[in-house]
Amino acid sequence: MDFRFSEDSLLLASSVREYLTDTHGVDVLRRLDAEGPYDTAIWQGLVDMGLAGLLIPECDGGLGRSLPEAALIAVECGRACLAEPLVDVAFVTVPFLLAKGETGQIADYAAGRLAQPLAHQINPYVVQKADTPIASVDPLRQLAAAGGGASDDPHLLNLGALMAAAQLVGIAEAMLDQAVEYAKIRQQFGQPIGAFQAIKHQLANCAVAIEFARPVLWRAAGALDDGLASAPIHVSHAKLAAGDAAILTAETAHQVHGAMGYTYEVDLHFWMKRAWALQGYWGSRAFHYNRIDSAILGGSHPIGADASFA
Amino acid sequence: MQFQFTPEQEAFRAEVRAWMARHVPKKPLVTLECREGFDQHVVWEKALASGNWGMVTWPREYGGRALDLIQWLIFEEEYFAAGGPNRANQNGIFLLGPTIMEFGSDEQKARFLPPMAAGDVIWAQAWSEPGAGSDMAAIRSTAIRDGDHYVINGQKTWSSRAAFADWGFGIFRTDPASSRHKGLTFILFDLNTPGITRRPIRQLHGETGFAELFFDDVRVPVENCLAGEGQGWNVAMATAGFERGLMLRSPGRFQATAKRLVELYRANADKTSPAAREAVVNAWMRAQAYTYNTYMVAAKIMAGGKIGAEASLNKIFWSELDRDMHRTAMQILGAYAELKHFDDGSVNQWLEGYIFAHSGPIYAGSNEVQRNITAERLLGLPRVGAG
Numbered sequence: 194m195d196f197r198f199s200e201d202s203l204l205l206a207s208s209v210r211e212y213l214t215d216t217h218g219v220d221v222l223r224r225l226d227a228e229g230p231y232d233t234a235i236w237q238g239l240v241d242m243g244l245a246g247l248l249i250p251e252c253d254g255g256l257g258r259s260l261p262e263a264a265l266i267a268v269e270c271g272r273a274c275l276a277e278p279l280v281d282v283a284f285v286t287v288p289f290l291l292a293k294g295e296t297g298q299i300a301d302y303a304a305g306r307l308a309q310p311l312a313h314q315i316n317p318y319v320v321q322k323a324d325t326p327i328a329s330v331d332p333l334r335q336l337a338a339a340g341g342g343a344s345d346d347p348h349l350l351n352l353g354a355l356m357a358a359a360q361l362v363g364i365a366e367a368m369l370d371q372a373v374e375y376a377k378i379r380q381q382f383g384q385p386i387g388a389f390q391a392i393k394h395q396l397a398n399c400a401v402a403i404e405f406a407r408p409v410l411w412r413a414a415g416a417l418d419d420g421l422a423s424a425p426i427h428v429s430h431a432k433l434a435a436g437d438a439a440i441l442t443a444e445t446a447h448q449v450h451g452a453m454g455y456t457y458e459v460d461l462h463f464w465m466k467r468a469w470a471l472q473g474y475w476g477s478r479a480f481h482y483n484r485i486d487s488a489i490l491g492g493s494h495p496i497g498a499d500a501s502f503a
Numbered sequence: 504m505q506f507q508f509t510p511e512q513e514a515f516r517a518e519v520r521a522w523m524a525r526h527v528p529k530k531p532l533v534t535l536e537c538r539e540g541f542d543q544h545v546v547w548e549k550a551l552a553s554g555n556w557g558m559v560t561w562p563r564e565y566g567g568r569a570l571d572l573i574q575w576l577i578f579e580e581e582y583f584a585a586g587g588p589n590r591a592n593q594n595g596i597f598l599l600g601p602t603i604m605e606f607g608s609d610e611q612k613a614r615f616l617p618p619m620a621a622g623d624v625i626w627a628q629a630w631s632e633p634g635a636g637s638d639m640a641a642i643r644s645t646a647i648r649d650g651d652h653y654v655i656n657g658q659k660t661w662s663s664r665a666a667f668a669d670w671g672f673g674i675f676r677t678d679p680a681s682s683r684h685k686g687l688t689f690i691l692f693d694l695n696t697p698g699i700t701r702r703p704i705r706q707l708h709g710e711t712g713f714a715e716l717f718f719d720d721v722r723v724p725v726e727n728c729l730a731g732e733g734q735g736w737n738v739a740m741a742t743a744g745f746e747r748g749l750m751l752r753s754p755g756r757f758q759a760t761a762k763r764l765v766e767l768y769r770a771n772a773d774k775t776s777p778a779a780r781e782a783v784v785n786a787w788m789r790a791q792a793y794t795y796n797t798y799m800v801a802a803k804i805m806a807g808g809k810i811g812a813e814a815s816l817n818k819i820f821w822s823e824l825d826r827d828m829h830r831t832a833m834q835i836l837g838a839y840a841e842l843k844h845f846d847d848g849s850v851n852q853w854l855e856g857y858i859f860a861h862s863g864p865i866y867a868g869s870n871e872v873q874r875n876i877t878a879e880r881l882l883g884l885p886r887v888g889a890g
Contacts, residue, residue, distance in 0.1 A: 194512060401819050409791070
């Protein structure tokens, strides 16, 4: 029992974070919003870092990392509000294909030549480049009809939900940071609004929600990596905890920004809209709630003080 | 990242489980907050001590088992899963014990720790005063040096366990010209010293577990001062850190409550609502989240890390979870919820727990104070009144 990431994993995640901070700032989001969300240079940068092959074994040209490490990096993708489909391709589709032994195109995925996420029946559409995209509230998400052949495999769904949860944690953290920075500089009644307890306590509530969503996410990533039969419950728990934390933080951050938050000029809306999108993608709140409800109240999952890691 | 317990940890779990199965009283003890119940709980402390299960995190030399934090979590899980009683010794185990180990002289360690571990001396805390609650630095009670004694005058309040305990600890103003955090000293005192008047405070449930303490020229030997005159604030902050941090409320307690809540729901499923159902499932999720977080913090501390202002997030989380779980139970129980002596105690346990859960968001630093700490120290927002 050692519930923490290795120094090596944390170092990898922080290098991704630095890279995205440097190359994928809000100026880039604004440019993608104007010109269209797909940018081969950004994709190539991610591929050059090895992220397309993060979960592919080293002997097949990948980095051979684990799902918890992928989740750690998916948090960074959420924090950066990344538009490229890295998470759905490299952290969802690829590990699914590997688990199924469908390795025919793995080298193409590792090299970033293939960037096509698999469709799943839980989603009515798929996030990918499209000539005539279905419009999303999120200006950086292009949606296409899923068409025939969408999978109904629960493992694909669990991978997708886990990684959506990871992105939601990163999105929540980014929105909390933005709200805190705004509360420090916006002055009213002769002081920064962040000195008022009415603001402080709302932001503290967001910090609590995020703090207690993160460990649920890591637990779910570990359970799915270890192939536990209970992994779907943990994944659903992570999706609920992360989704609820992100929505709470989105609404709170919006409130803290006051009327400015209602403008397109303030950056917050990119993250807020991604949170709205991911909250329902890879299984709605009701879908994930029901999975936990039936396992806990139905009695199929052991509970109690002596079942911490069941 | 590794989520399996080692064979040694599993063996330890089995050992705790076996001992608890043999020794935890079959019939729930009377509440700790009355004479009869307090005495029952002291008997339980001595039983724990006889099995060397009293102060499991303490070093062996002071009567502990020197458990690491993961073993402690396992111990607590099995303790609560077995329905172990509340600890009369709580103040000693987690507050005063670690404080004496960190700040006390060798003589003080030898004098105070063994009887604490044996359950022979039960300790009360004496922090708050009528004018110093959330704002503890507003303390006014004085301890003025007179030869080899301090002479204490003033008043403490909300002193938990003080109605029936043997000794107390708190901070007093040794420099009457000082203000706020300066000039305070941490002092231990025998509650039966002449000049101390205990006035038990009748609590929400009608019993009298905590008390007001009045000090009227109370003479306490200077060797009862911990860490030196004027160091009281630093010592108290370290103590409050232990309390608010990892050790005040281990996850086992809330997991056990969540499990009882699920069982209560199942037994009453035909008379409840979708909202109650969702509240029950939420209780399980939050208890699990608290558990994972605690294991994460434990791993961090075992690897040499420290717990800082994050402790405030913990305190907010568990105290509000506990209140929410008990409220849900009361709603499921409907008209039965108000009955004080309904059955073998299982319904009554919810009522007692609901009453007690109201104190959680207040003691050990109110949740408003915790939210300020979170906003200022973790998020970096300006301090209250700044600008």
